[in-house]
Amino acid sequence: MQIKCTQCGADVTVQQDATFIDCPYCGSALFLDKKKVVFHYVINSNFKPNEAEGNLKRWMAGNHTVKDLDKKCTITKTDFYYFPVWYFKTKDASGDKISIQPAATTSVSEIKKIPIPAGSLKFYEKELYNDDQMVKPDVLYDSAKTWLQSSGVDPNNIAEAALVHVPFYQFYYTYNNQTFTAIVEASSGQVYANIYPAKSEAPFRIVFTLSIVAFIVTTILCFVAAYLATGRGESPFIWGEVFKVVAYGLVSVPLIIIAYMIAKKV
Numbered sequence: 001m002q003i004k005c006t007q008c009g010a011d012v013t014v015q016q017d018a019t020f021i022d023c024p025y026c027g028s029a030l031f032l033d034k035k036k037v038v039f040h041y042v043i044n045s046n047f048k049p050n051e052a053e054g055n056l057k058r059w060m061a062g063n064h065t066v067k068d069l070d071k072k073c074t075i076t077k078t079d080f081y082y083f084p085v086w087y088f089k090t091k092d093a094s095g096d097k098i099s100i101q102p103a104a105t106t107s108v109s110e111i112k113k114i115p116i117p118a119g120s121l122k123f124y125e126k127e128l129y130n131d132d133q134m135v136k137p138d139v140l141y142d143s144a145k146t147w148l149q150s151s152g153v154d155p156n157n158i159a160e161a162a163l164v165h166v167p168f169y170q171f172y173y174t175y176n177n178q179t180f181t182a183i184v185e186a187s188s189g190q191v192y193a194n195i196y197p198a199k200s201e202a203p204f205r206i207v208f209t210l211s212i213v214a215f216i217v218t219t220i221l222c223f224v225a226a227y228l229a230t231g232r233g234e235s236p237f238i239w240g241e242v243f244k245v246v247a248y249g250l251v252s253v254p255l256i257i258i259a260y261m262i263a264k265k266v
């Protein structure tokens with residue numbers, strides 16, 4: 001089978017089942033899809049396993065996850081691999097735009113958000129990487145292009161497409177007898193996770209409902225008190241409003257304390 005090198009345009013003869021190839025004329029690393037020949041890049045890892053775990057723990061200690069997840073979870077397994085993504089550069093009136101689509105099956109859809117600076121792209125060199133760590137692409141160029149189109153990008157504007165292997169640490173951890181997974185992208189250290197033990201919003205909703213009930217009851221009590229104190233006429237309404245100002249202030253205090261305590265716990 002003959003293909004055309006994306007870089008130098010030379011006709012290169014390849015074996016039928018070949019996917020990763022080096023152009024014998026210019027040395028470019030190429031990836032061969034069923035129909036498409038594209039550059040094959042890799043991004044280097046800048047994080048050691050313990051450093052990646054440090055980033056994960058900081059993310060766990062942050063605001064999205066349940067309180068003290070970093071201390072209460074148990075990391076059960078860590079994998080390191082290079083995950084393939086389709087890299088599209090599109091040009092239109094507004095300028096250049098980079099879009100990413102996963103090139104292999106993944107449950108982490110956040111992968112599309114991974115920033116890939118052009119300067120970080122290195123030609124893939126077989127000798128430098130452990131083949132076992134290279135996840136093989138199983139999403140063809142055409143499928144990725146269709147996804148791209150459905151996310152609002154005009155495929156006619158594609159100026160460049162490439163296959164990029166991105167370094168990932170995948171962590172498996174357990175929390176409350178459930179297993180979760182999170183990815184640390186090893187060039188930037190950014191954490192990606194779709195499902196994780198999130199902060200529960202239920203206690204806050206209960207406090208909110210409680211507040212509404214408390215203020216309604218307080219309002220009724222104020223007017224009843226004003227009526228009992230002043231009798232019929234215009235004045236119960238005026239005094240009721242005055243009582244309300246004071247009573248609302250008093251009711252707010254325990255509610256604020258409860259909300260604060262919940263915020264500290266969950």
Ligand SMILES: [Zn+2]
Binds near residue numbers: 005007023024
């Ligand atoms: Zn070439």
